[in-house]
Amino acid sequence: MKNNKKKVQRLFIAFILLVMCTACKQEPDKSPKADVKEEETSAPIAENTEIYPLTGLPLKNVNGQRSFAVMVNNHPDARPQSGLHQADLVYEVLSEGNITRFLAIFQSEQPAVIGPVRSAREYYVDLSSGYDSVFISHGWSPQAKETLENGRYDYLNGLFYDGTLFWRADFRKAPHNSYISAENIMEGAKQADIDLVQQPESLSFLSEDEMKNLKGDEAVKAEVRYDKSDVWNAEYEYDKQTEKYLRYSNNEQTKDLETGKSIAVDNLFIVEMEHQLIDDYGRRSIDLTSGGKGILLQKGVSRQVEWRNEDGRILPYLNGSQVGFVPGKTWINIVPALEDYVSLH
Known part of the structure; x- marks a missing residue:
């Protein structure tokens, strides 16, 4: 009888363990690896999600700081x-x-x-x-x-x-x-007793629907030529997989020295400003305030826009209205004249 009771006890314990293990498999993976994988997905940003003011991407650190x-x-x-x-x-x-x-x-x-x-x-x-x-x-x-x-x-x-x-x-x-x-x-x-608490005001960013309905000319490559030599020039090539522009200079891709990570740009804004030489060393003054012509490249599409200086920020405008940025990284190239310095393909 004692042996039968022990067998029943063992079967009952095995059944309980089986149920517990099944429940464990149904629990979501809470490991750090799972969290990292989830962060790398490009799911749409919810309307109530707090964002970084200069990228429009979800806020990871709730204690934002000055730029x-x-x-x-x-x-x-x-x-x-x-x-x-x-x-x-x-x-x-x-x-x-x-x-x-x-x-x-x-x-x-x-x-x-x-x-x-x-x-x-x-x-x-x-x-x-x-x-x-x-x-x-x-x-x-x-x-x-x-x-x-x-x-x-x-x-x-x-x-x-x-x-x-x-x-x-x-x-x-x-x-x-x-x-x-x-x-x-x-x-x-x-x-130096410099305050680092105050965050900058947020830029304006496009919604998911606005990004899906971008209209303009196809632009998979942009060249900004500051000199006849390739040494000083910047080229941006559109990567359809990431929907970002990759930067090149002197025929080499621009990458980080330590990590090897590429410069990947979500908004490429090229603007024309008046330049004047001010000394024999070749230094310049640049008119940052008068506004003028610009080209905005986003998600493989280019648009002819104008730029305005809004409280120190160089921002794109189209038909009198400010144009939002795609959430992510923004690069702004300033040139003396668009027709002489810029070509799109």
């Missing part, structure tokens, strides 16, 4: 750069001669390495003001120095923090070897 704008070197000796792929918005503008530099504005992501960092020009400072960004550079032109020292802007300059907040990479030569990190920017802001 910072970094002057990034684009000399061939500074390529490939670090951290550019994490910028929410990037301006590419001529600095002197045929050399362009980037103004990379970060808010949603905090890179561990950014650079190489280069010196400022006053119009880059003006472009950063539309996002109330803390301005980061290593050096400055006389005009930028005057602009930054007038008390209207918060900034950190590598001239005063070389070897502390800024570091020099040993695999590159000066002036193409200055780097900084988001962590060091926050530390520098603390030292």
Whole structure:
């Protein structure tokens, strides 16, 4: 009898374990891997989802912070750069001669390495003001120095923090070897008593329906030629799979130095602004305020638009109404004349 009772007990325990295991299989996977896989899907953004103000993408960190704008070197000796792929918005503008530099504005992501960092020009400072960004550079032109020292802007300059907040990479030569990190920017802001709490106001973004119904000319490739040589030129090729534009320069794809990740652009905005030489060094002044012609490329479609300066932001307009951006990364190329510098295919 005792043996029969033990058999019954064993069968009952086995039945209970079977039921529990079946229930466990029906539970959703709570592992970190499952969470990562879910984040990588491109499901539509719900209307009540909080978004990052400069990308329109879902907010991961509920404690958003102020943006910072970094002057990034684009000399061939500074390529490939670090951290550019994490910028929410990037301006590419001529600095002197045929050399362009980037103004990379970060808010949603905090890179561990950014650079190489280069010196400022006053119009880059003006472009950063539309996002109330803390301005980061290593050096400055006389005009930028005057602009930054007038008390209207918060900034950190590598001239005063070389070897502390800024570091020099040993695999590159000066002036193409200055780097900084988001962590060091926050530390520098603390030292300089700079407030990092206030987020920028949100850009305007297209809805899912508006993105599906974009109308314009097919544009799978855009060339922005700052010089006869390929060295200084930017090319953007549309990737139908990701619905983003991949950037190339000097016939090489623009990728991050540390991670190898590609620059992938959701909004490519090319605008025409008046440029004037102001010294023998080849420095310029650029008219950021008068408005003018532009080309907006989104999801393989280009539209002829105009640009306006709205409180320091260079924004697209069509038929008198502001055009929204596709949620994601935005790059803005500023050129002296569209017909001379830009070609679409």
